[in-house]
Amino acid sequence: MSAREQRQVASDAGLSKQRVVTEALRLADREGVHGLSMRRLASALGAGAMSLYHYVANKEQLLDAMIDIVFEEIELPPEQTDWQSAMRRRAVSARRVLACHPWAIALMESRTSPGPANLRHREAVTACLRRAGFSVLMATHANWLLDSYVYGFALQEASLPFDTADELADMTEDVFLPQLPPDEFPYLNESAAALVAAGYDPAEEFIFGLDLILAALEPLRDSA
Amino acid sequence: MSAREQRQVASDAGLSKQRVVTEALRLADREGVHGLSMRRLASALGAGAMSLYHYVANKEQLLDAMIDIVFEEIELPPEQTDWQSAMRRRAVSARRVLACHPWAIALMESRTSPGPANLRHREAVTACLRRAGFSVLMATHANWLLDSYVYGFALQEASLPFDTADELADMTEDVFLPQLPPDEFPYLNESAAALVAAGYDPAEEFIFGLDLILAALEPLRDSA
DNA sequence: ACTACAGGTCGTACACTGTACGATGACTGT
DNA sequence: ACAGTCATCGTACAGTGTACGACCTGTAGT
Numbered sequence: 420m421s422a423r424e425q426r427q428v429a430s431d432a433g434l435s436k437q438r439v440v441t442e443a444l445r446l447a448d449r450e451g452v453h454g455l456s457m458r459r460l461a462s463a464l465g466a467g468a469m470s471l472y473h474y475v476a477n478k479e480q481l482l483d484a485m486i487d488i489v490f491e492e493i494e495l496p497p498e499q500t501d502w503q504s505a506m507r508r509r510a511v512s513a514r515r516v517l518a519c520h521p522w523a524i525a526l527m528e529s530r531t532s533p534g535p536a537n538l539r540h541r542e543a544v545t546a547c548l549r550r551a552g553f554s555v556l557m558a559t560h561a562n563w564l565l566d567s568y569v570y571g572f573a574l575q576e577a578s579l580p581f582d583t584a585d586e587l588a589d590m591t592e593d594v595f596l597p598q599l600p601p602d603e604f605p606y607l608n609e610s611a612a613a614l615v616a617a618g619y620d621p622a623e624e625f626i627f628g629l630d631l632i633l634a635a636l637e638p639l640r641d642s643a
Numbered sequence: 644m645s646a647r648e649q650r651q652v653a654s655d656a657g658l659s660k661q662r663v664v665t666e667a668l669r670l671a672d673r674e675g676v677h678g679l680s681m682r683r684l685a686s687a688l689g690a691g692a693m694s695l696y697h698y699v700a701n702k703e704q705l706l707d708a709m710i711d712i713v714f715e716e717i718e719l720p721p722e723q724t725d726w727q728s729a730m731r732r733r734a735v736s737a738r739r740v741l742a743c744h745p746w747a748i749a750l751m752e753s754r755t756s757p758g759p760a761n762l763r764h765r766e767a768v769t770a771c772l773r774r775a776g777f778s779v780l781m782a783t784h785a786n787w788l789l790d791s792y793v794y795g796f797a798l799q800e801a802s803l804p805f806d807t808a809d810e811l812a813d814m815t816e817d818v819f820l821p822q823l824p825p826d827e828f829p830y831l832n833e834s835a836a837a838l839v840a841a842g843y844d845p846a847e848e849f850i851f852g853l854d855l856i857l858a859a860l861e862p863l864r865d866s867a
Numbered sequence: 868a869c870t871a872c873a874g875g876t877c878g879t880a881c882a883c884t885g886t887a888c889g890a891t892g893a894c895t896g897t
Numbered sequence: 898a899c900a901g902t903c904a905t906c907g908t909a910c911a912g913t914g915t916a917c918g919a920c921c922t923g924t925a926g927t
Contacts, residue, residue, distance in 0.1 A: 467877040528749040531804040545830040564852035571795025580755040606769040628788035635859040691906040
């Protein structure tokens with residue numbers, strides 16, 4: 420059997436780095452990164468725990484590979500539109516992807532070396548900004564600013580104990596407001612009550628800050 | 644011995660929730676959250692591992708308490724200045740504190756219920772914004788935006804493998820640029836080279852985005 | 868055809884984790 | 898003196914990452 424045939428079989432039934440990492444991703448999505456152990460991953464793949472170490476040097480490297488898969492899922496900024504639309508698209512995509520893989524956000528803190536998909540992504544974003552007329556320094560500023568916003572938003576979103584506006588309304592009345600006595604937390608109490616009364620939906624929150632940042636960056640094109 | 648005397652002794656030599664949590668914080672600062680185990684924490688306190696469970700229900704609750712201590716360290720927005728200066732001060736403080744405790748950022752993702760210091764902090768920030776003339780909805784927007792930026796920036800900063808501008812310059816030449824061939828990553832390559840040539844210091848990056856956000860929020864006061 | 872080797876699989880073992888359970892002792896109020 | 902509470906912690910158990918080495922299988926060389 421040739422090497423190519425063997426790899427073909429591997430992608431059908433046997434193990435491969437691909438299969439190991441994607442199954443790890445599925446497991447983490449389902450049970451959280453806490454529930455991802457080498458033994459459980461192996462048994463999900465119908466293999467022994469130590470077999471995984473033929474495709475991954477150790478668990479750290481497995482996590483690195485998982486993060487890079489997540490970056491692969493994020494849309495690159497499209498090239499044929501204005502820079503604001505392009506950056507908005509990729510930011511919205513990034514936020515959606517990170518919301519689907521909440522474990523990825525916390526993991527990013529400890530991984531110091533970016534994977535290939537991460538690099539490709541950064542290259543595309545930088546290209547978009549530079550072609551829009553931002554200087555090297557301004558593009559760097561914009562990169563930090565936009566990424567900080569996206570990651571920080573995803574981080575906050577991941578720590579919310581509810582998913583929909585309805586759940587937020589229910590929890591605000593049943594859980595949050597009782598913890599916010601008006602004499603100790605007058606402003607938080609007022610806000611919580613007013614927001615739930617107005618039918619506030621945190622799903623729309625992301626666009627507000629994103630568009631504010633994009634608009635504020637606009638006049639900084641073509642300047643030092 | 645009365646209860647008060649006993650607590651006095653406890654704060655001198657014996658255990659207490661205070662001592663357990665603050666020592667846990669020290670350990671996490673020194674060795675990372677990965678190096679914080681109940682056994683190691685106990686032995687750092689000169690106690691048996693199971694003794695800790697008299698002051699903390701479990702490790703999760705210990706981590707919650709640690710996060711709240713971190714929030715306690717963040718300066719509240721001062722009341723006697725304009726809103727922009729106040730928010731800038733607290734944002735700079737938050738960033739500094741999170742840089743001192745990098746493990747805290749990743750931990751925030753999994754803790755869903757805010758501690759008392761966290762609540763006090765949010766109350767103070769909301770108060771500052773509301774008194775500056777932001778509506779409830781706008782104050783919420785501003786809160787999300789500013790917090791996202793601060794947390795996201797801290798998250799990115801924590802994953803940088805260098806601390807100073809000099810280290811950045813060295814690593815760019817020795818590590819990053821070789822990984823960025825100009826034909827595959829023309830823009831990243833250009834940026835890395837140009838930034839190191841210009842003596843770029845990432846320590847100043849934070850203020851740029853922060854001031855941009857504050858300036859963009861300014862005209863939204865006293866509007867719906 | 869027999870041997871040698873290479874690559875993939877995994878059983879076992881070790882040091883480590885969080886923590887349930889129950890024993891032990893010191894101190895309390897009667 | 899006695900019963901009872903409270904803080905301490907030894908032991909044990911299930912689960913973790915992974916080092917080591919044994920095994921099988923399929924190919925290459927003679």
